[in-house]
Amino acid sequence: MNNRASYRNCIFFTTLIGMSTGAVPTASGQVINEDFKLQANDPSGSDWFGTSVAIDIDIIAIGAKNDDDNGENSGSAYLFNALSGTQLAKLLPSDGAMDDLFGTSIDIDNGVVAVGSPFDDDNGDDSGSAYLFDATTGTQLIKLLPNDGTEGDQFGKSIAIDNGIVAVGAWFDDENGFSAGSAYLFDANTGTQIAKLLPIGGRVADYFGWSIAIDNNIVAVGSIGDAISGSAYLFNASTGTQIAKLLPSDGGGDFGWSIAIADDLVAVGAFTDNENGPASGSVYLYDVSTGTHFQNSKLLPNDGAYEDRFGHSTSINDGLIAVGAIGDVDNGFLSGSAYLFDASTGVQLAKLLASDGERYDYFGWSVAINNGTIAIGAAGDDSAGMTSSGSTYIFDINCAADLTNNFALDFFDISEFLKLFAANDPAADFNNDGRWNFFDVSEFLQAFAAGCP
DSSP states (O other): OOHHHHHHHHHHHHHHHHHHTSOOOOOTTEEEEOSEEEOOSSOOTTOOEEEEEEEETTEEEEEETTOOBTBTTOBEEEEEETTTOOEEEEEOOTTOOTTOOBTSEEEEETTEEEEEETTOOTTSTTOBEEEEEETTTOOEEEEEOOTTOOTTOOEEEEEEEETTEEEEEETTOOTTSTTOBEEEEEETTTOOEEEEEOOTTOOTTOOEEEEEEEETTEEEEEETTSTTTOEEEEEETTTOOEEEEEOOTTOOSSEEEEEEEETTEEEEEETTOOTTSTTOBEEEEEETTTOOEEEEEEEOOTTOOTTOOEEEEEEEETTEEEEEETTOOTTSTTOBEEEEEETTTOOEEEEEEOTTOOTTOOEEEEEEEETTEEEEEETTOOTTSSTTOBEEEEEEOOOTTOTTSSSOOSHHHHHHHHHHHHTTOGGGOTTOSSOOSHHHHHHHHHHHHHOOO
């Protein structure tokens, strides 16, 4: 770098440092509206499009459990492009039937979509099933059934897929007692059952399997009827061995209603916890390796209130946690909301609201977050012109100047930029020309001044 260029960049570095001594933009506490809204190409009343949502890279999968294509309340699922919002495919099981509620649960990983159908009748009335589809073509690949499925098990109430393993909850299974519940693991490539998961000490009406998540060979399972307030369990996916039992430190309430796992962290929703008033809700965080509840890591919204039901849904990705609160009333009674938190600090970063939210939308019924994209299901939304046709809102929270990835712009982002710039790191090459000069500093300043979404 010549002396003139060096002098010029020093001026801009001084500007950056000067910015850090005064007020800087911050995302903490702000309210964010969606970037765009998804609805089915063929909506109809009471479909509940948005019952379940999942994201993998650039594909969003959405369940509509009450769709009627295969008979009343047979259910369906949809795939959308996460960038354009274009509908890619509609998923229907080859043997779907009335009241199957296909789409009650959904997940997607590595090009495979897993969908639960808990009221399918292959193993008896409401025994349940699950299906795998190719995310590129929408083709059905495999139908999953447990080796010992029986009437009323509701296998498929919850579902998760990661790294070639599918985890499926059957919350009414009776092996440990009436409605004690169970979960199953399957090979996603062959459909072969790998293991059946049962908690140590399981008993009548534990409802183990109500919620399920899997990441990095660890399966997390919610058991909302256990003890007084519910519990959750961690299992090794390779061996089926129970690793830990998770309990709320202060009572909870429907603890295990929702569950998410990523980055050695487990988030467990307790949507009727009473800390901010009756049924206000909360989310608890745990260390995956030890099952230990992190100190001061109970998530509560800054404006939590009674019957918000915060924790009805939750998702973790890249150090961020998204949480649905279906009872929030900002846009009317039961209009719903969602929140974004920093996973490492527990600090609320933003509140997410639908720009056109109305009462009974149940915005936050389902949430998913992946690579800076958040999908939030509003299963009761009427905006397609029919009651409870449902919709899903998409939020892009990527922020170029947020180099510390904490969804806030402050001195630390400036400091990080200076460090990366001095090292000729690609992350500081803001105009992507392979050089580090005035133009990168200028681009960073503009991005910083624009703030985060």
